[in-house]
Amino acid sequence: DNPAVHEIGETEVHYIANMHGNEVVGMELMLHLLSHLTGGYGQNGTISSLVNSTRVHLLPSMNPDGFNNSWVGDCHSVWGRGNARDYDLNRNFPDKFEENTAPLQPETRAIMNWTTHIPFSLSAILHGGALVATYPWDNTPLGEYGRSEYSRCPDDDIYRHLALTY
DSSP: OOTOOOOTTTTEEEEEOOTTTTTTHHHHHHHHHHHHHHTTTTHHHHHHHHHHHHEEEEEEOSOHHEEEEETTTTSSTTTTTSSSTTOGGGGOOOOSSOOOSSOOOOHHHHHHHHHHSSOOOOEEESSSSSSSOOTTSOOBBOGGOOOBBBOOOHHHHHHHOOOOOO
């Protein structure tokens, strides 16, 4: 196999963790997944088949500066949530319904470039603190009388199925 190059027909997936530097459980899970995949490759048929047929991209920490600014054992404050410039990277991406006037941060731009240049079939960003599955256009515009309206994306059925499966 050729892990450094996209091959036609080979599935591309990516997992990102630690978007908020103070949410470390996803980073720990990612590092365990990395260890599991590398340790099981060549030893476990299922893992070997997965790795041979799928390019798995892992980013254990999207926000290493925030991680360095967080406090061990602190599960309630916002210390480390933002990046080195104190921007919430989760709110720094372009939005379908609301103008985002914050300057794009280097971390955000890197993720956008990454997802533009590789045709990912599936992506996941691991957060901490709640069990939530989000998908494209999952924020809602205000409709008539100020109530939120559900916003279907083109692949809504697939995303809803994956979210409910999760």
